[in-house]
Amino acid sequence: MITLLKSGERGRGDYGWLKTRYSFSFADYYNPQRMGVSALRVINDDWIAPAAGFDTHPHRDMEIITYMLEGAIEHRDTMGFHTTLRAGEVQVMSAGSGIRHSEHNPSPDAPLKLLQIWIQPRERGVSPRYAQKDFGDSRGVTLLVSGDGxxxxxxxxxxxxxxxxxxxxGKQKLELETGRTGYLHLISGTLSLDNRSLAAGDAAVVEGQAQAELRVEAPIEALWFDLP
Known part of the structure; x- marks a missing residue:
């Protein structure tokens, strides 16, 4: 079964320095029908204004993934990491027993765009950890994040x-093992998934079937989640 989640139905936030689209309930947007899919809890499309960002704030017991699309972001945290992520890079922060961090756009004139993704962990209270990697040159299907590295x-x-x-x-098969759930988030381009059309910002949940066929109509960038 495939369920489409259209971009126009997502929640919206406009805080001046931050403009965002919420795939699932978050902050001031609450929709009891959209509380996440399996362990996937958050996908936010964030546009952050120049010289602005998130001041130091806490997290715990969440796997937080940042997928950079445009610009750069400066990261600081209580684990001692002070880094800059640029378009094409991916960051994973396991909040575990608790961390505090800040994220700012260091540019005085260039906005930045990113996807903020949260996945619920299988265990609570683990030691926090941090990693980042540049996938900017990757093409085709690339594994970014996994439970075992x-x-x-x-x-x-x-x-x-x-x-x-x-x-x-062209065509591409997306495969799932029995009992797994798939989630496709289309960043750019157009495609059909088992003859259902998706445009940028749209998503699809895949459940109870072993595979789904992508028909890519124009070059795409997308994220595919294989979830428990």
Missing amino acids: RGESLPIHQDARLYQLRLPA
């Missing part, structure tokens, strides 16, 4: 896998 992917505390799809026009 396979294939040089970034590890999280959950039996979930996150793939980057950068595909030309």
Whole structure:
């Protein structure tokens, strides 16, 4: 079964320095029908204004993934990491027993765009950890994040896998093991998934079937989540 989640139905936030789209209930947006999919709890499309950002704030017991699309962001945290992420890079922060961090756009004139993704961990209270990696040159289907760090992917505390799809026009199979749930988030381009059309910002939940067929109509960038 495939369920489409259209971009126009997502929640919205406009805080001046931050404009965002919420795939699931978050902050001031609450929709009891959209509380996440399996262990996937948050996908926010964030546009952050120049010289602005999130001041120091806490997290715990969440796997937080940042997928950079445009610009750069400066990260500081209580684990001692002070880094900059640029377009094409992915960051994973396991909040575990508790961390505090800040994220700011260091540019005086260039906005930045990113996807903020939260995945619920399989266990609570683990030691916090941090990792980042540049996937900017990756093409095709690339494993970004996994529960065991396979294939040089970034590890999280959950039996979930996150793939980057950068595909030309053509066909591609998405496969799922029995009992798993798939979630496709289309960043750019157009495609059909088992003959259901998706445009940028749309998403699809795949349940109870072993595979789904992508027909890519124009080059796409997308994220594919393989969830427990």
